[in-house]
Amino acid sequence: MNRGSCKPWNVMRLADGVEVLELPVRSFMGQTIVHPTLTWDDDTVVLVDAGFPGQLQQIREAMARAGVPFDRLDKVIVTHQDIDHIGSLPDIVRESSHKVEVLSHEEERPYIEGRKPLIKMNQERLSKRLVSLPEEQRQRAEALFANPPKASVSTVVADEEVLPYCGGMTAIFTPGHTPGHICLYLNQSKILVSGDALVVTDGELRGPNPQSAYDIDTALKSLKKLTQYDVETVICYHGGVYKDSANKRLAELASAAH
Ligand SMILES: [Zn+2]
Numbered sequence: 001m002n003r004g005s006c007k008p009w010n011v012m013r014l015a016d017g018v019e020v021l022e023l024p025v026r027s028f029m030g031q032t033i034v035h036p037t038l039t040w041d042d043d044t045v046v047l048v049d050a051g052f053p054g055q056l057q058q059i060r061e062a063m064a065r066a067g068v069p070f071d072r073l074d075k076v077i078v079t080h081q082d083i084d085h086i087g088s089l090p091d092i093v094r095e096s097s098h099k100v101e102v103l104s105h106e107e108e109r110p111y112i113e114g115r116k117p118l119i120k121m122n123q124e125r126l127s128k129r130l131v132s133l134p135e136e137q138r139q140r141a142e143a144l145f146a147n148p149p150k151a152s153v154s155t156v157v158a159d160e161e162v163l164p165y166c167g168g169m170t171a172i173f174t175p176g177h178t179p180g181h182i183c184l185y186l187n188q189s190k191i192l193v194s195g196d197a198l199v200v201t202d203g204e205l206r207g208p209n210p211q212s213a214y215d216i217d218t219a220l221k222s223l224k225k226l227t228q229y230d231v232e233t234v235i236c237y238h239g240g241v242y243k244d245s246a247n248k249r250l251a252e253l254a255s256a257a258h
Pocket residue numbers: 082084085196237238
């Protein structure tokens with residue numbers, strides 16, 4: 001596999017029934033790669049996070065490459081409401097041949113469902129963020145936020161709730177990046193799907209990005225919760241996979257945050 005290429009369907013198998021999808025995208029954030037996680041067993045197929053708007057085809061192709069047909073997808077767990085995580089959710093729900101269950105924390109639900117405006121995308125925040133962008137990117141972003149994606153959340157998940165899918169996965173309430181952000185700990189493979197609670201940059205695992213956090217102090221405090229789990233691998237939505245003494249690195253990040 002060539003991780004450096006920009007093929008729209010790169011995947012990386014991390015354990016039996018766990019793949020990280022590597023989906024390149026050109027967005028208002030520039031050229032970037034997002035990393036949804038796919039996990040499955042004989043009964044259930046779960047996708048964690050749903051890309052930017054317009055990435056359905058990439059998700060389909062990545063799933064096919066992982067050997068899991070899109071039509072087997074049962075559940076999408078959304079770590080939080082940001083547009084790069086819920087973007088293709090409406091398309092996934094619409095295009096599926098059966099009902100796809102959407103799960104999130106209760107705090108995120110009204111935003112994902114479009115009953116409240118996406119929390120980071122109020123006019124003031126948006127104009128600040130977009131002012132520095134080239135005209136074409138700015139227009140693209142404005143069009144996107146004028147009509148944000150939305151989907152019904154079928155099931156809310158609580159802190160430390162163990163979801164009985166694919167060997168069990170534990171939801172960890174980690175507010176800060178957004179008010180209802182969750183991480184997921186895959187109990188069998190000891191993989192932490194961190195959403196945006198952590199990022200990988202230059203090969204190093206780092207704490208939440210202050211620029212994109214809704215409440216950075218709360219986001220930093222949430223890191224401590226992650227040290228209660230025995231983590232062998234971290235999947236960061238931005239930056240991808242981190243494996244190097246993950247427990248030790250998580251402890252360092254948590255203690256530096258206090
Ligand atoms: Zn994100």
